Amino acid sequence: MNKLIFLYSLILLSFLQSTSYGTPQFPDYLIYQEDTFAIHCNPLESYFEGKERPEFEFLSTACWRGYIAFWEIIDDKLYLIKLENELGDQLDLSFFPDWSYNDIIHADWVSYSILAPYGKKLNYDYNSYSTVCEYEKEFFFKEGVVLEVKDYDNSKSKRSKYTTQLKLLYQFFDENIDYNNINLAVFDSVSKIKIYVRVTDVSEEGKVKEVEILRGADSLINLEAIRVLKSIPEWDVIYQRGKAIPPNYVYPILFKKQ
Template sequence: MINRILFILWLIGTSYSSLATPQTPDRLVIEGDTFLLYSHPLEFLPEKSRQVRTIFSFIHTACWRGYIGYWQLSDQKLYLTGLVSCSFERKDTLSLATLFGDQSKDGKVAADWFSGELVCANGQLIRYFDDQSIYQFETVYGCSQGRVTGKETFDNRKTTVSRYETEPEELRRFIYSHIDWKTLPVLPADSTVRVFVKIIGNASGSSPKAAVIKSAGAVWDNEAIRVIAMLPSWSANYRRGKFWPFAWNMPVLFSKANRLRYGQKSN
């Protein structure tokens, strides 16, 4: 299950749904159409990929591998057709002959070293994650020694995005305005009780479940779980056509400040 940790930034009121910078995908050309490729076949040749990084000598947080590979599927075979630096200013290119010698023919190299999956995204972008962004459709090509052995397309359009996940202030407002403050112990002005919970969505995108991952005592734990279960919706993510379990970890902060700011709205 994918964890999105909100601990520190939630305390200071800043949203942060991913700890990694989204990675620039490779490109795959099929019958003249170009698709985003979230597989990186050159990384199956560690010495070659290191050599490319050395030559380009440019690493970016959005492109740790240091290059963008251009690939082509032709006659059920995979070919490498180009390598471009991740520098968005220079866009340096590398001759395939420099890297592969006489294996480079007619400006391309047969990728007979690659066995695995080619994961292509197509359709509209639904959700933006680090290296696992969700698009309307995913097409997965199975390859063995550079030859296509199978193809399957998946429909991810059942993915829904809840504003309570993407808009932190909406989530805060809902939680703290629905806490039954009058049933809880009165806290000193400088005191905060923290209950760390995991919010767990479901396939329908309806009200989530919650589980305590760091307790503050039964009174506080039970109220945190009760309120989160009242959320009218939570995001439902689909990958490869199936529900993709996804959890958010976050603190529910019981404090006088939150009680004064939000509490009067519910009672």
């Protein structure tokens, strides 16, 4: 991997990746074969399960957990090599039994996979570690020992103009709703009806296959909303771990009194 390109990708991921908190979170980092990846999980949190969690001082909402952990795979084993705050100050690991300064910790509690995205950002999910990049590595561990490393190519992902330019999407809704399919009596007491929908399945060609009504109205309006969405010429096709995944965006559709 080109180290300069990788460095810029790493800095970008630092600010764009996020957890369920409202502010994008600084990720942990994993060193593997001289490359450093921003990863999509925080393995130290699973160590704290069932234990009293140390009180790390957080300096901003961009790092609610109060630390940034650096991990490295050495001789096919996962180690915690250092802990820092957002300013780069090193934190001690005294919550580990028998720890002494500069010790590294074998992460033998890790028996799951860790995803490491890199390359061009293809799809940004603000609220979780779900941002999709052009390539990914997935490291599979059992008791902190590497079982397998998989490489994924997500480069077939493509974005739709209707999701990247929402003005076009809402214009499409306005121009393609057929009010002949609706019982107009629903507008006797209101001038507009807004429902919320989510596309849950898309073909590899970008055709909408399934739509979920999250907050609907009567059955005819719901059916018309589904029909209109399925008629959109192109939709996002996003790959993660090398496979197409359903989008997770929610959109309002506005029906107006005619």
